[in-house]
Amino acid sequence: MERSPLEAIELEMTILSRRLTSISTYKKYGILDHSAYLLLHQIASNGSAGVKALADEFHLDISTISRQASALEQKGYVFRVPDPQDGRAYTLQMTELGAEALKSDTEVRRDKFAQLLQDFNEAEREQLGRLLQKLNDAVFRVM
Amino acid sequence: MERSPLEAIELEMTILSRRLTSISTYKKYGILDHSAYLLLHQIASNGSAGVKALADEFHLDISTISRQASALEQKGYVFRVPDPQDGRAYTLQMTELGAEALKSDTEVRRDKFAQLLQDFNEAEREQLGRLLQKLNDAVFRVM
DNA sequence: CTATATACTTGTATTATACAAGCTGCGCAT
Protein backbone atom coordinates (compact mmCIF):
# COMPACT_ATOMS: atom_id res chain seq x y z
CA MET A 1 0.00 0.00 0.00
CA GLU A 2 1.54 3.24 -1.19
CA ARG A 3 1.59 6.23 1.05
CA SER A 4 -0.04 9.27 -0.52
CA PRO A 5 1.80 12.60 -0.38
CA LEU A 6 -0.88 13.89 1.96
CA GLU A 7 -0.35 11.00 4.36
CA ALA A 8 3.39 11.43 4.21
CA ILE A 9 3.20 15.15 4.90
CA GLU A 10 0.78 14.70 7.76
CA LEU A 11 2.97 12.13 9.46
CA GLU A 12 6.29 13.82 8.81
CA MET A 13 5.01 17.17 10.01
CA THR A 14 3.76 15.61 13.22
CA ILE A 15 7.07 13.92 13.84
CA LEU A 16 8.99 17.04 12.97
CA SER A 17 6.90 19.15 15.30
CA ARG A 18 7.47 16.82 18.22
CA ARG A 19 11.17 16.66 17.62
CA LEU A 20 11.53 20.41 17.18
CA THR A 21 9.74 20.98 20.48
CA SER A 22 12.44 19.01 22.19
CA ILE A 23 15.32 20.55 20.29
CA SER A 24 14.21 24.14 20.53
CA THR A 25 13.59 23.86 24.25
CA TYR A 26 16.56 21.80 25.36
CA LYS A 27 19.34 22.35 22.89
CA LYS A 28 20.84 25.77 22.63
CA TYR A 29 22.62 26.71 19.46
CA GLY A 30 24.08 30.10 20.17
CA ILE A 31 23.13 32.73 22.71
CA LEU A 32 19.52 33.47 21.96
CA ASP A 33 16.53 31.27 22.42
CA HIS A 34 14.00 30.67 19.73
CA SER A 35 11.76 33.61 20.56
CA ALA A 36 14.52 36.09 21.12
CA TYR A 37 16.05 35.19 17.80
CA LEU A 38 12.82 35.61 15.90
CA LEU A 39 11.87 38.86 17.59
CA LEU A 40 15.26 40.38 16.90
CA HIS A 41 15.19 39.08 13.36
CA GLN A 42 11.80 40.62 12.79
CA ILE A 43 12.85 43.96 14.23
CA ALA A 44 16.04 43.88 12.17
CA SER A 45 14.30 43.19 8.90
CA ASN A 46 11.02 45.03 9.31
CA GLY A 47 11.96 47.84 11.62
CA SER A 48 10.93 48.46 15.20
CA ALA A 49 7.50 47.34 16.28
CA GLY A 50 5.22 47.19 19.27
CA VAL A 51 4.08 44.17 21.20
CA LYS A 52 0.74 43.99 19.48
CA ALA A 53 2.21 44.07 15.98
CA LEU A 54 4.72 41.36 16.84
CA ALA A 55 2.05 39.16 18.38
CA ASP A 56 -0.03 39.50 15.22
CA GLU A 57 2.97 38.77 13.06
CA PHE A 58 3.71 35.49 14.78
CA HIS A 59 0.17 34.55 15.76
CA LEU A 60 1.05 34.27 19.40
CA ASP A 61 -0.67 35.71 22.43
CA ILE A 62 0.17 39.30 23.34
CA SER A 63 1.14 38.22 26.83
CA THR A 64 3.67 35.78 25.41
CA ILE A 65 5.34 38.47 23.35
CA SER A 66 5.16 40.94 26.20
CA ARG A 67 7.24 38.68 28.41
CA GLN A 68 9.67 37.85 25.65
CA ALA A 69 10.07 41.54 24.88
CA SER A 70 10.75 42.26 28.55
CA ALA A 71 13.38 39.55 28.55
CA LEU A 72 15.04 41.12 25.52
CA GLU A 73 15.00 44.52 27.18
CA GLN A 74 16.35 43.05 30.39
CA LYS A 75 19.30 41.62 28.51
CA GLY A 76 19.96 44.91 26.79
CA TYR A 77 19.14 43.74 23.28
CA VAL A 78 16.32 46.21 22.72
CA PHE A 79 15.05 49.41 24.27
CA ARG A 80 11.60 50.92 24.35
CA VAL A 81 10.72 54.06 22.45
CA PRO A 82 7.43 55.56 23.61
CA ASP A 83 4.94 56.33 20.88
CA PRO A 84 4.49 60.12 20.90
CA GLN A 85 0.95 59.73 19.56
CA ASP A 86 -0.18 57.17 22.09
CA GLY A 87 0.81 57.06 25.73
CA ARG A 88 0.02 53.37 26.03
CA ALA A 89 2.20 52.22 23.21
CA TYR A 90 5.87 51.98 22.45
CA THR A 91 8.09 50.32 19.92
CA LEU A 92 11.09 48.10 20.42
CA GLN A 93 14.32 49.15 18.83
CA MET A 94 17.45 47.13 18.68
CA THR A 95 20.61 48.09 20.53
CA GLU A 96 24.13 47.55 19.27
CA LEU A 97 24.36 44.60 21.60
CA GLY A 98 21.17 43.18 20.15
CA ALA A 99 22.46 43.53 16.62
CA GLU A 100 25.67 41.75 17.55
CA ALA A 101 23.85 38.94 19.31
CA LEU A 102 21.62 38.50 16.30
CA LYS A 103 24.53 38.46 13.93
CA SER A 104 26.52 35.94 15.91
CA ASP A 105 23.51 33.75 16.45
CA THR A 106 22.57 33.84 12.81
CA GLU A 107 25.99 32.50 11.96
CA VAL A 108 25.76 29.69 14.46
CA ARG A 109 22.36 28.69 13.16
CA ARG A 110 23.46 28.96 9.58
CA ASP A 111 26.31 26.56 10.29
CA LYS A 112 24.02 24.13 12.03
CA PHE A 113 21.61 24.16 9.13
CA ALA A 114 24.43 23.78 6.64
CA GLN A 115 25.36 20.63 8.49
CA LEU A 116 21.75 19.51 8.63
CA LEU A 117 21.34 19.98 4.90
CA GLN A 118 24.63 18.51 3.82
CA ASP A 119 22.93 15.73 1.87
CA PHE A 120 20.56 18.10 0.08
CA ASN A 121 21.67 19.27 -3.31
CA GLU A 122 21.10 22.79 -4.53
CA ALA A 123 17.80 22.04 -6.27
CA GLU A 124 16.44 20.33 -3.19
CA ARG A 125 17.41 23.27 -1.02
CA GLU A 126 15.65 25.68 -3.28
CA GLN A 127 12.55 23.52 -3.33
CA LEU A 128 12.58 23.03 0.41
CA GLY A 129 13.02 26.72 1.12
CA ARG A 130 10.20 27.65 -1.20
CA LEU A 131 7.86 24.94 0.05
CA LEU A 132 8.49 25.69 3.70
CA GLN A 133 7.69 29.31 3.09
CA LYS A 134 4.48 28.39 1.34
CA LEU A 135 3.69 25.95 4.13
CA ASN A 136 4.19 28.61 6.78
CA ASP A 137 1.86 30.93 4.94
CA ALA A 138 -0.74 28.21 4.83
CA VAL A 139 -0.29 27.40 8.50
CA PHE A 140 -0.87 31.04 9.37
CA ARG A 141 -3.97 31.24 7.25
CA VAL A 142 -5.55 27.91 8.05
CA MET A 143 -4.61 26.80 11.54
CA MET B 1 19.70 41.29 -1.46
CA GLU B 2 18.64 37.77 -2.36
CA ARG B 3 17.97 35.26 0.34
CA SER B 4 19.90 32.04 -0.10
CA PRO B 5 18.03 28.75 0.18
CA LEU B 6 19.93 28.03 3.37
CA GLU B 7 18.85 31.33 4.91
CA ALA B 8 15.28 30.76 3.87
CA ILE B 9 15.19 27.26 5.32
CA GLU B 10 16.77 28.34 8.57
CA LEU B 11 14.27 31.14 9.07
CA GLU B 12 11.19 29.25 7.94
CA MET B 13 12.04 26.25 10.07
CA THR B 14 12.44 28.46 13.12
CA ILE B 15 9.11 30.13 12.49
CA LEU B 16 7.42 26.84 11.78
CA SER B 17 8.76 25.31 14.95
CA ARG B 18 7.50 28.15 17.09
CA ARG B 19 4.10 28.10 15.52
CA LEU B 20 3.77 24.33 15.74
CA THR B 21 4.60 24.45 19.44
CA SER B 22 1.60 26.64 19.98
CA ILE B 23 -0.72 24.70 17.72
CA SER B 24 0.19 21.27 18.93
CA THR B 25 -0.18 22.26 22.56
CA TYR B 26 -3.26 24.44 22.45
CA LYS B 27 -5.31 23.38 19.47
CA LYS B 28 -6.78 19.95 19.49
CA TYR B 29 -7.69 18.41 16.18
CA GLY B 30 -9.39 15.19 17.10
CA ILE B 31 -9.23 13.16 20.28
CA LEU B 32 -5.56 12.38 20.66
CA ASP B 33 -2.73 14.68 21.42
CA HIS B 34 0.45 14.76 19.45
CA SER B 35 2.27 12.10 21.43
CA ALA B 36 -0.63 9.73 21.73
CA TYR B 37 -1.20 9.92 18.02
CA LEU B 38 2.39 9.17 17.15
CA LEU B 39 2.74 6.36 19.66
CA LEU B 40 -0.40 4.66 18.42
CA HIS B 41 0.66 5.21 14.83
CA GLN B 42 4.02 3.64 15.50
CA ILE B 43 2.48 0.65 17.25
CA ALA B 44 -0.03 0.25 14.44
CA SER B 45 2.52 0.28 11.69
CA ASN B 46 5.51 -1.38 13.30
CA GLY B 47 3.91 -3.68 15.81
CA SER B 48 3.91 -3.51 19.57
CA ALA B 49 6.97 -2.15 21.26
CA GLY B 50 8.40 -1.35 24.66
CA VAL B 51 9.12 2.04 26.16
CA LYS B 52 12.81 1.89 25.38
CA ALA B 53 12.29 1.08 21.71
CA LEU B 54 9.76 3.87 21.32
CA ALA B 55 12.01 6.37 23.02
CA ASP B 56 14.82 5.43 20.65
CA GLU B 57 12.54 5.66 17.68
CA PHE B 58 11.49 9.23 18.46
CA HIS B 59 14.68 10.40 20.13
CA LEU B 60 12.88 11.41 23.26
CA ASP B 61 13.70 10.63 26.86
CA ILE B 62 12.50 7.30 28.22
CA SER B 63 10.71 9.05 31.05
CA THR B 64 8.73 11.10 28.57
CA ILE B 65 7.57 8.03 26.71
CA SER B 66 6.90 6.20 29.94
CA ARG B 67 4.40 8.84 31.04
CA GLN B 68 2.80 9.04 27.63
CA ALA B 69 2.47 5.27 27.55
CA SER B 70 0.83 5.31 30.97
CA ALA B 71 -1.61 7.91 29.75
CA LEU B 72 -2.49 5.74 26.76
CA GLU B 73 -3.01 2.75 29.01
CA GLN B 74 -5.09 4.83 31.40
CA LYS B 75 -7.40 5.78 28.55
CA GLY B 76 -7.69 2.19 27.42
CA TYR B 77 -5.95 2.63 24.09
CA VAL B 78 -3.18 0.15 24.80
CA PHE B 79 -2.48 -2.62 27.24
CA ARG B 80 0.77 -4.05 28.51
CA VAL B 81 1.97 -7.49 27.58
CA PRO B 82 4.78 -8.69 29.85
CA ASP B 83 7.84 -9.99 28.09
CA PRO B 84 8.06 -13.69 29.01
CA GLN B 85 11.84 -13.60 28.62
CA ASP B 86 12.41 -10.54 30.76
CA GLY B 87 10.52 -9.67 33.93
CA ARG B 88 11.39 -5.99 33.67
CA ALA B 89 10.09 -5.46 30.17
CA TYR B 90 6.73 -5.42 28.45
CA THR B 91 5.33 -4.35 25.14
CA LEU B 92 2.40 -2.10 24.38
CA GLN B 93 -0.36 -3.52 22.25
CA MET B 94 -3.26 -1.60 20.88
CA THR B 95 -6.82 -2.22 22.00
CA GLU B 96 -9.87 -2.01 19.77
CA LEU B 97 -10.59 1.35 21.31
CA GLY B 98 -7.07 2.49 20.50
CA ALA B 99 -7.41 1.39 16.89
CA GLU B 100 -10.67 3.27 16.57
CA ALA B 101 -9.26 6.40 18.14
CA LEU B 102 -6.29 6.26 15.80
CA LYS B 103 -8.50 5.75 12.78
CA SER B 104 -10.85 8.58 13.60
CA ASP B 105 -8.00 10.89 14.47
CA THR B 106 -6.13 10.08 11.31
CA GLU B 107 -9.16 11.15 9.33
CA VAL B 108 -9.50 14.41 11.18
CA ARG B 109 -5.84 15.18 10.67
CA ARG B 110 -5.96 14.18 7.05
CA ASP B 111 -8.83 16.60 6.48
CA LYS B 112 -6.99 19.38 8.24
CA PHE B 113 -3.90 18.81 6.17
CA ALA B 114 -5.94 18.60 2.99
CA GLN B 115 -7.25 22.04 3.86
CA LEU B 116 -3.77 23.26 4.73
CA LEU B 117 -2.39 22.05 1.42
CA GLN B 118 -5.22 23.20 -0.76
CA ASP B 119 -2.99 25.57 -2.70
CA PHE B 120 -0.30 22.95 -3.27
CA ASN B 121 -0.50 21.10 -6.55
CA GLU B 122 0.27 17.43 -6.84
CA ALA B 123 3.92 17.90 -7.76
CA GLU B 124 4.47 20.21 -4.82
CA ARG B 125 2.89 17.74 -2.46
CA GLU B 126 5.11 14.98 -3.64
CA GLN B 127 8.17 17.16 -3.29
CA LEU B 128 7.14 18.39 0.13
CA GLY B 129 6.44 14.89 1.40
CA ARG B 130 9.74 13.60 0.16
CA LEU B 131 11.75 16.56 1.43
CA LEU B 132 10.14 16.54 4.85
CA GLN B 133 10.99 12.90 5.19
CA LYS B 134 14.56 13.55 4.22
CA LEU B 135 14.65 16.50 6.58
CA ASN B 136 13.40 14.41 9.47
CA ASP B 137 16.07 11.83 8.80
CA ALA B 138 18.68 14.55 8.85
CA VAL B 139 17.28 16.05 12.05
CA PHE B 140 17.52 12.67 13.72
CA ARG B 141 21.06 12.15 12.58
CA VAL B 142 22.45 15.61 13.12
CA MET B 143 20.65 17.36 15.95
C1' DC C 1 -18.17 63.26 30.93
C1' DT C 2 -18.84 58.75 30.79
C1' DA C 3 -18.50 54.32 28.70
C1' DT C 4 -16.09 51.33 25.93
C1' DA C 5 -12.06 49.89 23.50
C1' DT C 6 -7.00 49.38 23.11
C1' DA C 7 -1.91 48.51 24.50
C1' DC C 8 0.31 46.43 27.55
C1' DT C 9 1.54 43.76 32.08
C1' DT C 10 1.03 40.38 35.47
C1' DG C 11 -0.98 36.24 37.78
C1' DT C 12 -2.03 31.58 37.09
C1' DA C 13 -2.47 27.15 34.81
C1' DT C 14 -1.19 23.68 31.41
C1' DT C 15 1.75 20.93 28.63
C1' DA C 16 5.79 18.73 26.95
C1' DT C 17 9.92 17.93 27.78
C1' DA C 18 14.66 16.62 30.34
C1' DC C 19 17.52 15.01 34.08
C1' DA C 20 18.21 12.44 38.23
C1' DA C 21 17.12 9.10 41.60
C1' DG C 22 14.96 4.92 42.65
C1' DC C 23 13.11 0.08 42.06
C1' DT C 24 13.30 -4.35 40.40
C1' DG C 25 15.00 -7.95 37.64
C1' DC C 26 18.87 -9.90 34.72
C1' DG C 27 23.28 -11.97 33.94
C1' DC C 28 28.06 -12.41 34.38
C1' DA C 29 32.32 -13.13 37.01
C1' DT C 30 34.13 -14.80 40.60
Added chain:
DNA sequence: ATGCGCAGCTTGTATAATACAAGTATATAG
Protein backbone atom coordinates in the same frame (compact mmCIF):
# COMPACT_ATOMS: atom_id res chain seq x y z
C1' DA D 1 25.61 -19.49 44.52
C1' DT D 2 26.01 -14.86 45.12
C1' DG D 3 27.03 -10.34 44.72
C1' DC D 4 27.67 -6.42 41.61
C1' DG D 5 26.89 -3.82 37.84
C1' DC D 6 23.68 -3.07 34.05
C1' DA D 7 19.05 -2.55 31.83
C1' DG D 8 13.99 -1.42 31.66
C1' DC D 9 10.94 1.22 33.61
C1' DT D 10 8.68 4.73 36.96
C1' DT D 11 8.49 8.72 39.69
C1' DG D 12 10.07 13.25 41.53
C1' DT D 13 11.42 17.65 40.21
C1' DA D 14 12.62 21.50 37.27
C1' DT D 15 12.23 24.35 33.14
C1' DA D 16 10.36 26.64 29.16
C1' DA D 17 6.84 28.22 26.17
C1' DT D 18 2.60 28.98 25.77
C1' DA D 19 -2.63 30.55 26.70
C1' DC D 20 -6.29 32.73 29.22
C1' DA D 21 -8.00 36.00 32.48
C1' DA D 22 -7.76 39.97 35.23
C1' DG D 23 -5.78 44.38 36.01
C1' DT D 24 -3.85 49.23 34.79
C1' DA D 25 -3.55 53.19 32.15
C1' DT D 26 -4.60 55.70 28.12
C1' DA D 27 -7.44 56.79 24.14
C1' DT D 28 -11.67 57.68 21.79
C1' DA D 29 -16.57 57.85 20.69
C1' DG D 30 -21.09 59.30 21.91
